[in-house]
Amino acid sequence: MGFDFDALGDEDDDSPFPEVRASVSNIDDPEMPAMTLRMWIIGLTLCLIAAALNVYYTFRSPAPSVAPLALVLISYPIGKFMALVVPTKTYRLPRWLGGLEFSLNPGPWNVKEHALVFIMANVAVTPPYALNAIVVLQIYYGVAYGFGFDVTLVLATQLTGFGLAGLCRRFLVWPASMVWPQNLVACTLLNTLHAEEDEESGGVSRYKFFMYLFGGTFLFFFLPGFLFTALSVFSWICWIAPTNVPVNQLFGVSTGLGMSAVTFDWSQITWIGSPLMIPWWAEVHVFAGFAIFYWILVPILYYTNTWNLAYFPISANVLYDKFGQEYNVTRVLTTQDTFDMDAYNNYSPLYLPATLAMTYLLAFALSTCVLVHTLLYHGRTLVNGFKRMRVEKDDIHAKLMRNYPEVPDWWYGVAFVTFFACAIIAMEVWKTGVPVWALLLAVLLPVVYVLPSGFIYAMTGQSITLNLIAQIIPGTLLPGNPIANMVFKAYSVQTLTESTYFVQDLKLGHYMKVPPRSTFVVQLVCTVLAAFVQVGVKQWMFANIPDICQKGQKSSLTCPHNQVFFTASAIWGLVGPKRQFGPGSIYYPFLYAIIIGAFLPFPFWLWQRWHPKSRVKYISTPIILNGVGFIPPATGINYSSWFVVAFIFQYWIRRKNFLWWSKFNYITSAALDSGTVFCFIFIFFTLQFPKGGVTLKWWGNEVWMNSKNLFRVAPSSH
Numbered sequence: 001m002g003f004d005f006d007a008l009g010d011e012d013d014d015s016p017f018p019e020v021r022a023s024v025s026n027i028d029d030p031e032m033p034a035m036t037l038r039m040w041i042i043g044l045t046l047c048l049i050a051a052a053l054n055v056y057y058t059f060r061s062p063a064p065s066v067a068p069l070a071l072v073l074i075s076y077p078i079g080k081f082m083a084l085v086v087p088t089k090t091y092r093l094p095r096w097l098g099g100l101e102f103s104l105n106p107g108p109w110n111v112k113e114h115a116l117v118f119i120m121a122n123v124a125v126t127p128p129y130a131l132n133a134i135v136v137l138q139i140y141y142g143v144a145y146g147f148g149f150d151v152t153l154v155l156a157t158q159l160t161g162f163g164l165a166g167l168c169r170r171f172l173v174w175p176a177s178m179v180w181p182q183n184l185v186a187c188t189l190l191n192t193l194h195a196e197e198d199e200e201s202g203g204v205s206r207y208k209f210f211m212y213l214f215g216g217t218f219l220f221f222f223l224p225g226f227l228f229t230a231l232s233v234f235s236w237i238c239w240i241a242p243t244n245v246p247v248n249q250l251f252g253v254s255t256g257l258g259m260s261a262v263t264f265d266w267s268q269i270t271w272i273g274s275p276l277m278i279p280w281w282a283e284v285h286v287f288a289g290f291a292i293f294y295w296i297l298v299p300i301l302y303y304t305n306t307w308n309l310a311y312f313p314i315s316a317n318v319l320y321d322k323f324g325q326e327y328n329v330t331r332v333l334t335t336q337d338t339f340d341m342d343a344y345n346n347y348s349p350l351y352l353p354a355t356l357a358m359t360y361l362l363a364f365a366l367s368t369c370v371l372v373h374t375l376l377y378h379g380r381t382l383v384n385g386f387k388r389m390r391v392e393k394d395d396i397h398a399k400l401m402r403n404y405p406e407v408p409d410w411w412y413g414v415a416f417v418t419f420f421a422c423a424i425i426a427m428e429v430w431k432t433g434v435p436v437w438a439l440l441l442a443v444l445l446p447v448v449y450v451l452p453s454g455f456i457y458a459m460t461g462q463s464i465t466l467n468l469i470a471q472i473i474p475g476t477l478l479p480g481n482p483i484a485n486m487v488f489k490a491y492s493v494q495t496l497t498e499s500t501y502f503v504q505d506l507k508l509g510h511y512m513k514v515p516p517r518s519t520f521v522v523q524l525v526c527t528v529l530a531a532f533v534q535v536g537v538k539q540w541m542f543a544n545i546p547d548i549c550q551k552g553q554k555s556s557l558t559c560p561h562n563q564v565f566f567t568a569s570a571i572w573g574l575v576g577p578k579r580q581f582g583p584g585s586i587y588y589p590f591l592y593a594i595i596i597g598a599f600l601p602f603p604f605w606l607w608q609r610w611h612p613k614s615r616v617k618y619i620s621t622p623i624i625l626n627g628v629g630f631i632p633p634a635t636g637i638n639y640s641s642w643f644v645v646a647f648i649f650q651y652w653i654r655r656k657n658f659l660w661w662s663k664f665n666y667i668t669s670a671a672l673d674s675g676t677v678f679c680f681i682f683i684f685f686t687l688q689f690p691k692g693g694v695t696l697k698w699w700g701n702e703v704w705m706n707s708k709n710l711f712r713v714a715p716s717s718h
Contacts, residue, residue: 015395019181028400039117058131059559068118111191122505128154128534129497130158135538155422159498160443163415166506185666190512213668217671224265225679235256253636257295270673272630275643277669282460288624297358313353319567320351332574358628401516432483442495458507465493
């Protein structure tokens with residue numbers, strides 16, 4: 001399955017996909033400098049500062065985040081300024097240092113340097129997932145191994161995926177059909193910033209359009225973001241009937257199904273990704289899956305009290321006990337933080353709210369569906385790739401990239417082995433009790449899923465995670481070992497996630513004609529340095545900030561993400577999946593979803609084999625199952641508003657005015673994203689963060705919090 005088969009063309013001098021033609025340049029200047037000293041100074045400075053800030057604020061609630069797109073905009077004037085004022089003198093290193101020539105100012109700040117800064121930001125500014133495990137060990141289990149363990153584990157989880165990503169290039173980067181829609185927005189923004197003038201005559205330029213829309217979005221976000229927050233959570237039906245239980249369960253936003261399509265908050269619309277970025281056929285898949293499973297099937301299961309669902313809120317991201325209260329994990333722990341079977345039997349089994357139960361059910365089905373789908377639809381591609389044959393005909397971008405020496409596979413192989421060895425060192429040197437065979441199994445999961453996940457992500461912009469299966473496997477094989485469960489989960493999930501991000505950046509470098517070896521060095525160096533900075537910030541915070549991760553901490557450093565991670569470690573590492581889904585559990589039927597998922601792709605694959613011209617060939621069962629993976633905490637309003645905007649831009653405008661769409665669609669997404677992010681950060685640091693903060697108390701900021709979402713059936717012992 002490709003990106004948009006209806007749009008295929010025979011252009012030899014450009015991409016066969018109009019989405020790519022609209023956002024990616026089909027020309028290149030091989031002499032343009034990329035990995036310059038200026039790029040290193042700007043990129044490392046901004047990325048390491050952003051990485052440190054993001055680690056600090058990941059422990060805070062609420063928390064802003066410095067997004068990679070923000071660094072693209074910040075680095076642009078800095079690069080232009082340096083090109084203007086820094087001397088152009090050329091320097092030469094001594095012969096004993098290689099005699100390399102370099103200049104602090106090799107000419108105008110160019111698009112390849114800028115692309116490398118963005119690549120740095122993409123792989124380095126997000127807080128490492130393994131920090132969750134490290135903090136939970138220290139705060140909740142009282143185990144602190146120190147800086148050496150922390151940085152070794154972070155390096156392993158961050159960079160094993162780097163080696164894996166490079167080995168997948170021939171499948172996920174070089175083929176033209178691997179579009180990676182996230183990159184189209186970035187390419188459009190970069191090309192817009194560096195284009196001296198639009199080639200088209202007449203009309204507003206892309207750059208002016210971006211600046212106008214960026215400014216308008218920045219100003220408008222003050223309404224839903226601060227002045228009138230009900231515009232963000234626009235559940236007006238619940239305002240009319242705040243005590244009507246079914247109305248709030250169906251139309252409520254925070255703990256309901258969000259059966260509405262109206263919000264004026266771009267951050268709500270883009271909760272599951274930009275609707276201007278993902279191809280229309282994939283958006284139809286995602287919304288169809290959401291509507292079927294969450295707006296139709298969930299209410300049926302809930303109001304028939306299947307699996308005792310009606311004893312709990314219809315939508316929540318926490319687990320419950322038999323009394324209808326949030327599950328108290330500490331009641332099933334001994335003083336040594338091990339599982340207490342007697343306390344568990346005297347307290348309660350774990351119960352799932354309706355939307356979370358559906359999420360688990362679909363995750364079981366997806367675990368096998370995505371593998372079978374990949375073998376059926378991409379089997380020939382995999383065989384050709386492993387035979388070192390060309391997977392498909394080169395497009396213009398692949399041809400232009402032949403001007404640059406490719407990175408040898410063994411470079412990535414060495415990186416993979418080296419950082420996997422770091423994981424073994426972390427477990428063995430610091431005596432964590434996590435067996436090496438568990439690490440082998442943990443890394444095997446992303447190795448198996450990286451290509452299926454990559455195919456889905458590259459074509460649809462929808463990522464696949466291993467959160468559920470990466471908790472169930474160690475919970476089954478190593479019961480009662482929460483440390484092993486956390487390490488296994490962190491290593492598996494982050495290796496797959498990082499490999500996807502690294503491949504995405506490799507494709508961005510491919511589109512921007514950045515030499516592959518420059519991309520390799522930049523990704524590796526920035527991620528390694530960021531790991532030391534991020535762990536250092538964490539170490540400083542926990543050594544110097546009193547009451548960190550405690551309720552009521554004066555700077556709001558309450559560690560909300562770590563609380564969720566701890567709960568998951570206790571549930572899957574202590575209580576264990578056997579008690580949750582094994583024989584005797586009311587959720588035992590969930591396991592049949594694994595079998596059903598393996599057979600789901602076959603009917604559609606067989607039908608398109610018999611009827612090649614049928615539109616059934618566009619149906620992708622993994623996308624239908626995976627697209628709803630943001631629920632919870634995402635709700636119906638995030639999907640419905642996203643789909644409405646997608647219909648307007650990706651279907652209606654694209655067909656009615658393709659020239660406007662090809663020129664402005666992706667720059668519109670970039671401007672809306674950037675304006676919203678900058679306004680959010682501005683509001684946080686100027687109005688909310690200063691001591692005391694500014695709070696506007698009036699109807700428009702409170703009405704959306706007045707609705708009730710009670711249980712339809714009164715709780716009882718069941």
